[in-house]
Amino acid sequence: MQDFFFYLKLGWEHIISLDALDHQLFILALVAVYALSDWKKILILVTAFTIGHSITLALSVLDFFRIPTDWVEFLIPLTIVIIALDNIFFKGNQSKLMRINYFLALIFGLIHGMGFANTARMMMAKEQNIFVPLLGFNLGLEMGQILVVVIVLLLEFFIFKYLKIKKVNWILIVSFFVLLVSLKICIDRFPLS
Numbered sequence: 001m002q003d004f005f006f007y008l009k010l011g012w013e014h015i016i017s018l019d020a021l022d023h024q025l026f027i028l029a030l031v032a033v034y035a036l037s038d039w040k041k042i043l044i045l046v047t048a049f050t051i052g053h054s055i056t057l058a059l060s061v062l063d064f065f066r067i068p069t070d071w072v073e074f075l076i077p078l079t080i081v082i083i084a085l086d087n088i089f090f091k092g093n094q095s096k097l098m099r100i101n102y103f104l105a106l107i108f109g110l111i112h113g114m115g116f117a118n119t120a121r122m123m124m125a126k127e128q129n130i131f132v133p134l135l136g137f138n139l140g141l142e143m144g145q146i147l148v149v150v151i152v153l154l155l156e157f158f159i160f161k162y163l164k165i166k167k168v169n170w171i172l173i174v175s176f177f178v179l180l181v182s183l184k185i186c187i188d189r190f191p192l193s
């Protein structure tokens with residue numbers, strides 16, 4: 001049980017820590033199109049991301065494949081750029097944007113899962129059974145994501161209520177911010193070799 005809580009904390013910190021800006025931006029861009037009343041849809045969205053993340057993490061820990069870390073570290077912010085651009089281009093059609101986001105969350109979760117794979121492989125390689133560590137890590141990840149979602153939705157609620165910003169403008173503001181920061185991260189992480 002001690003292993004479970006160790007990996008639960010690790011998954012939580014993977015999203016909540018100051019080093020997790022890429023994951024936080026990803027969640028911010030995904031959730032920007034939703035409202036507090038869409039909490040069930042958001043839970044499905046976040047869970048789709050966790051499923052994708054879990055699949056790749058498990059396959060990588062089991063050493064089914066390896067992708068060079070420098071490419072993974074570049075691809076992660078690139079997925080965020082794509083989400084932000086998607087938000088900008090489909091801002092007028094939120095229902096279509098929400099449907100696309102389910103698919104993107106799952107697919108991009110696969111890429112994000114590779115970001116922690118090398119560390120996880122080293123930590124979990126000695127485990128007799130990887131189920132408990134992966135379950136703990138992914139539950140921690142899910143809890144961290146839900147916290148970030150709640151913070152974004154509360155911020156959004158207060159902005160709509162007190163600043164009277166329209167939803168379409170909110171989507172554009174958030175998406176342009178996320179786009180700029182993510183592009184900078186992409187440039188910084190571009191693999192030179």
